[in-house]
Amino acid sequence: MNKPATALYRLPYTDSPILIAQLQGEPQILTSLQELNGRKGFVIAPFRLTSSTPAVLIRPDLIAKGWDQIHEVLQCHPELKPGIISCGNESVESSEPILKKAYEEAFGRFITPLRQGQFRKLVLSRSATYPLPRDFSVMDAFIRACKEYPRMMISLHSTPFTGTWMGSTPEIILSGNGRQWHTVALAGTVPLIEGEENVTWSEKNRKEQALVTEYIREVISRFGTQSEEQGPYTARAGRLLHLKTDFKFQIDNPENIGNLLEALHPTPAVCGLPKQEAYDFITANEGYDRSYYAGVIGWTDPDGDTNLFVNLRCMQLTPHSAVLYAGGGLLPSSDPELEWNETLHKMATIKNTLTPNPRK
Numbered sequence: 001m002n003k004p005a006t007a008l009y010r011l012p013y014t015d016s017p018i019l020i021a022q023l024q025g026e027p028q029i030l031t032s033l034q035e036l037n038g039r040k041g042f043v044i045a046p047f048r049l050t051s052s053t054p055a056v057l058i059r060p061d062l063i064a065k066g067w068d069q070i071h072e073v074l075q076c077h078p079e080l081k082p083g084i085i086s087c088g089n090e091s092v093e094s095s096e097p098i099l100k101k102a103y104e105e106a107f108g109r110f111i112t113p114l115r116q117g118q119f120r121k122l123v124l125s126r127s128a129t130y131p132l133p134r135d136f137s138v139m140d141a142f143i144r145a146c147k148e149y150p151r152m153m154i155s156l157h158s159t160p161f162t163g164t165w166m167g168s169t170p171e172i173i174l175s176g177n178g179r180q181w182h183t184v185a186l187a188g189t190v191p192l193i194e195g196e197e198n199v200t201w202s203e204k205n206r207k208e209q210a211l212v213t214e215y216i217r218e219v220i221s222r223f224g225t226q227s228e229e230q231g232p233y234t235a236r237a238g239r240l241l242h243l244k245t246d247f248k249f250q251i252d253n254p255e256n257i258g259n260l261l262e263a264l265h266p267t268p269a270v271c272g273l274p275k276q277e278a279y280d281f282i283t284a285n286e287g288y289d290r291s292y293y294a295g296v297i298g299w300t301d302p303d304g305d306t307n308l309f310v311n312l313r314c315m316q317l318t319p320h321s322a323v324l325y326a327g328g329g330l331l332p333s334s335d336p337e338l339e340w341n342e343t344l345h346k347m348a349t350i351k352n353t354l355t356p357n358p359r360k
């Protein structure tokens, strides 16, 4: 029998994780984000829906809140324990020079149409595979991520359809309840150096983020009333800084947030502009499958709180390896070396949780 579908997550600025588990049957497969209208559960949706990467909804047969309750539940239901413990020793590590060469080639495919004016922005991403350290415990990694990244949403989810993923994302796609909703335009990245959060943002970073703001403003104007905008301001995410604009808005019918989600996802923070063309271009030219990276994860409840995030700074776990994912927004002025370094910095967010003594 398959292991039950589970999701363990910790919201930003809280210290109380939540465990959701479906005890009977398989999670529901969704054919679009719109199908979330009126539905409750933990969502795992890919960047692009395919038959091998469906969107799924974990039905909350069991909900445990806080470590005490979670430990109690795991004692009664050991089958819900996140199961990956490393078997070590497989040689799975991707070679960095090979990865960099593939990235530079993809960069070349992306930058040409950007410079020809076919796109205003394109997000280029990549993956890298690392062996899991001997005795790796995913639960320990989750706890380390919770401690290390108090401002991020930490998640660890596993279903027979989607596999096991862990991540620390800084990006809300949609949160709220009743009529009050919140989303963000998050883009532009620099490393945090000696804790200094007061940085001057380059023209490229400001432009990149402004394009996301413009897009989200337009989507909200179609769905919401009374939108309030705050930003852009500098927001810390682990050892990185981003530019962020908050949108607070009202919607009349929270039953239909699936429609809004379908319109928002994927935003130009992970895709590009114009949206559909960028989406098709990325699918055809990025050179790998993003799978659940840059998709949507989180809790949705038409009668309570909804907290949905973009699945970033994440990895897929197998018994031997972790596949890490990261990307960044390209504009016509982008430089390949800087963009490659940005993917290294972003990957380090989740890579640092693999071992007990990460790089400081």
Ligand SMILES: C=C(O[C@@H]1C=C(C(=O)O)C=C[C@H]1O)C(=O)O
Pocket (backbone or CB within 6 Å): 123, 125, 171, 186, 187, 188, 189, 242, 269, 270, 312, 313, 325, 326, 327, 328, 329, 346
């Ligand atoms: C694409 C990622 O992050 C997104 C892209 C950013 C950028 O291009 O600067 C910044 C934050 C996120 O919206 C990622 O983490 O992989």
